[in-house]
Amino acid sequence: MGRKILFITTDQQRYDALGCNGGQIARTPVIDELARTGIVYDRAHPQNVVCMPSRSTMLTGQHVSTHGVWMNGVPLANDAPSIASDLRRSGYRTALVGKAHFEPFLDPFLRFAENRIGSGGLETEMSIGENGLPTPHRGFEHFSLATHGGTGPFHYARWLREKNPAAAAMFFQVLDQQLQVNAAGGGETNAPQVKHNDIQRELYHTEWVADQTITWLSSLPADADWFCWMSFPDPHHPWDPPKSELGRVNWRELDVPPGYIQDAAERERVLDNKPRHWRMWYDGTFISNYEAPSKWVPKTLTADNVREVNAMAHIENELIDEAIGRVMTSIAARGWGDDLDVLYTTDHGELQGDYGLLFKGPYHVDSLMRLPLIWRPAKSANVAPARVAAPVGLVSLASTFASIAGMQRPDYAESERLPLNDDDARLLGHERVLTEWDSVLFGKIVGARTICRDGWVCTAMLPGTVHDGTEGELYHLANDPLQRNNLWSSSQHTAQRDALLDDMWSSLPTRVLPLRACDAPV
């Protein structure tokens, strides 16, 4: 028997959401225990700050320029490499429970396997893998799919309709009548994408993801090796946890988060010191990400809105922690505890009030890029707990899964496995981490490339609709942890900036052309 792998992801979760990372609101004892006994990465970045590209990186071990999912709505190629396929070929049982999102959601033509699998109530769909042989879709023999609400084609929505046909309408309606991301407000402060959800906790998707994971694991023989990706849709907006749980965190008792600048003049001064798309989005004049409600103007965000959104996210994070606890108990009861590796992370962060903004977009700062990432190796592996300061990326996950399974680093993977500590990071060459952004939304073109190394974060804005290729951002993370003082144009830092850019351009993989088509908004 080999080591089992439980890969836990959340969606749109900040580094500081967890107690083990200094979070002081949400109680996350289960994740904190994984951190205490495992390896915590304090500088982990995604390779893209929206879902589909980031999740494609997790599965393929490739940067965005290579796997080709350059923005939401671009499907990952069916024959793209998949670490799940490799694990399955080496004898692992494989499942993905919860949110997949390697393929677009908005799919009335049912062109994409995830949507066909969900709408058909299937376990998987056979397709041709990268080796030309039939394989379960992306290597997963079992899918139980969910997304952020109770509608749509996925297994969760089907299950919910059977349990309570009225429940789907209790969630926040993600899209409005124009199929735009809904700008409607709710809760007690009329905060965007907030709703008090009447759904019973046991019917909420966080509980369902844990239940489905337990059910699948229970179906396996005791001697099975397995890879289970348990993928929670929360705390991604809409922020609509079960109303019964609202008493956990009272938004009225919260301070605004450190990243929110209360003084409007100071906030706007900070924004004006960044590339122009920051201020343009704040003013509602340039929206480059479909997932940010186009009819909502960030400038209207109030401090109370920020408090309420944060409270909702903290509640959702507590529910996730408790759900993970149930799964861990179930795994221990099967006798797998000593051979279990757990990896915990998310696909990208959330602005959550920082700079007076919500949601996400081409904003390469810690709010969106600094992620929770924890690896709790199996006890049988005898790995010492550690905190790792070296920069690492989600691009290392595929190689890490392979190493846990005793496999060679896959040929297609573009990074070494995650390090066990900072010495190991040096040996493996974890010097830098790269993040890419590209979006083309009805003529609005934005591109950004970012490097993080040696305590600096440097972003070059590519020529596009509002940028001429000369703008960018440069921050020293220790001196400016909230990234408010952009040093890009500082003459004292020109040499530092240019050295970072030289390293970035020489380290980024060559973009695979032609670009894959964008087939949906999300």
Add this chain to the structure above:
Amino acid sequence: MGSVRRHVQINRDPDTVWRLVGDLARQHEWFPLTSCRVEGKKRWITLPSGIVFEEDIVTHDHSLRRFQYRMVGNPAITSHLGTCDVLDDGHGGSIVVYSTDMEPEALALVIAGAAGEGLHKLKALMEVA
């Protein structure tokens, strides 16, 4: 307004390609649809998800090899014009262009994706025929 366009080059003469493209009741043979039903200047298409769209046929011109249609009767779709042209590529083959202008614009992207897949299948069908 969402405005999108996809095209494909096909190594078959345009009249041959138009014989299939211009038969509006057969679009499901190359486009990701379950079925098409034509009655006079009306068409109903059924998507694999079970959604049915009602369409007005605006242009069906064999000499131009052009087909245009509007989705109607759906309150979510406030404006739509779809156009499919089969052009002579000047080398004995064809270029098929499928464009859509519509509100909501998000749906235009989805139709563009379906059109891209449909055109890819059309090319395969035509070039083995």
